[in-house]
Amino acid sequence: MFKEWKKILLLAVPSIASFASSTLTGTINLILVGQLSALAIAIVGVSNIIMYNAWALFSGIGHTTNYLVAQNYGSNNMKKGVERTYIAFYLCLAAATLVLLVGLLFPESIFKMLGSSPEMIRAGKSYLQFRFFAMVFSIFTFVIHGFLRGIGDTKTPMISTIAGGAFMIFLTYGLTYGNMDLPELGLIGAGIAFFIGELVTFLICAYFYFIKLHPKYETRKRIAFNPAESKLIFGESAKLGIQEFSMAMAMFVFTAFVTRLGTNALAANEVALSVMSLGFMPAFAFGSTATILVGQEVGRGNPLLGRKAGTNTTILGCIFLLILGVIEFFLAEPIAKIYTHDVHVYKIAAELIMISAFLQLFDGLLNFYAGGLRGIGDTSFLLKISLILGWLFFVPLSYVLTFILDWGSIGAWIALYSYLTVFGISVMVRFYRTSWDSIKLKSVEKEYQDNII
Structure with a gap:
């Protein structure tokens, strides 16, 4: 057991x-830019929402690469893993072209569509442009991260992310305010810094993939176009991307509901979400680990060992979240006071943090078992359950509890964690009710196309 937990x-x-x-890079970046004006904070906040939803739409390419490469690594067929990664790169080229065009032509229109003021549009359109340009590289980076994690290398994504974030912070400080003999460019400088940070992250990843890994995996070898594999990867990427986008949009609607409750409620909501992001990090990390371990065991032809690995990953992840929950529950108000001294805001935020402290275990279950289901390629179920629970359960329940029953922020968060609880239990049940004896490698052959749907 100890050996498995160590792994x-x-x-x-x-x-x-x-x-x-x-998360830390984003926080520091917002603090630095926030010294410009409240308008700058608003522009960065709105841009973050826009870019998160755009990223979610294309994130399926990286998630698909991750679980397919994990399976190929386990089956000792990395020639197929590299082939699939190149097909993912081709999809990235199409996505990046679309993102580039949107960045060049539509930032002003996007702000107008969101009802932004003329002042925000004038000050923010160039910043949003650079955020779109930066995303061109982040799409490719996420695919390379997926490949690296698929072969069990989680350190290189960590190194590249930290290095790129450091560049971003350094240049934000310099270019925004003209420090360190750099030109003072204001908010545009912050956008350029974000772009360069993503570029640095991509270049580090590209170096590892195309240079360091080539002797072992022939990552620079020319790959012929394979229509059947391309169809598989496009289909899987679409399902996982729509799933992420659906969840992101449901959260966007949830935030819109809370916004209508007033400034104090919205501020408390943002504080609570910031605190709860501490729990999102281990949830995402252990979910990604479940994908790697389950996918590799499926590749080795040992799906039952993959089931066991998924269970062990969940146990460890829950221990992490339980310890974190105890700290958050008993220190909810002192933690909320770190963000604000407004008594109305930190009181509401503390209540929301206490609600979330132990219920975040269900968010963990969602991430851990969804990661395991990605490892076996059960992407259709993840898409269906995400759409059903997000739009037929979470959004209506949020509206009823927040406005009809007039429970305000507390009602909104009860709806949020009711959603996460049902979602988490649903994927857990699916994970254990799956016929693991019949799980096979994801293949383009017809008999395996829908082997677990």
Whole structure:
């Protein structure tokens, strides 16, 4: 047992550090830009929402690469893993072209569509442009991260993320305010810094993939176009991307509901979400680890060992979240006071944090078991359950509890964690009710197309 847990932690801890670095970078970046004006904070906040939803739509390419490469690594067929990664790169080229065109032509229109003020549009359109340009590289980076994690390398994604984040922070400080003999460019400078940070992250990943790994996996070898594999990867990427986008949009609607409750409620909601992001990081990290371990065991022809690995990963992840929950529950108000001294805001935020402290275990179950289901390629179920629970359960329940029953922020968060609880239990039941004896490698051959749907 100890040996298995050690293996899980060696994969999960670098992923936790990677996700923590991304969160910390975003926080520091917002603090630095926030010194410009409240308008700058609003522009960055709105841009973050826009870019998160755009990223979610294309994230399925990286998730698909991750679980397919994990299976190919386990089956000792990395020639197929590299082939599939190249097909993912071709999809990235199409996605990146679309993102580039949107960035060049539509930032102003996007702000207008969201009802932004003329002042926000004037000040923010160039910043949003650079965020779209940066995303061109982040799409490719996520695919390379998926490949690296698929072969069990979670340290390189951590290194690249930390290095890129450091560049971003350094240049934000320099280019925004003209420090360190750099030109003072204001908010545009912050956008350029974000772009360069993503470029640096991509270049580090590209170096590892095309240079360091080539002797072992022939990652620079020319790959012929395979229509059948391309169809498989496009289909899987679409399902996982729509799943992520659906969840992101459901959360967007949830935030819109809370916004209507007033400034204090919205501020408390943002504080609570920021605190709860501490729990999201280990949840994502252990979920990613479950994908790696389950996928590799399926590739080796040992699906029952994959089931066991998924269970062990869940146990460790829950221990992490339980310890974190105890701290958050008993220190909810002191933690909320770190963010604000407004008594109305930190009181509401503390209540939301206490609600979430132990219920976040269900968010963990969602991530852990969804990661395991990705490892066996059960993407159709993840898509269906995400759409059903997000739009037929979470959004209506949020509206009823928040406005009809007039429970305000508390009602909104009860709806949020009711959704996560039902979602988490659903994927857990699916994980254990799956016929593991019949699980096989994801293949383009007809008999395996829907082997677990």
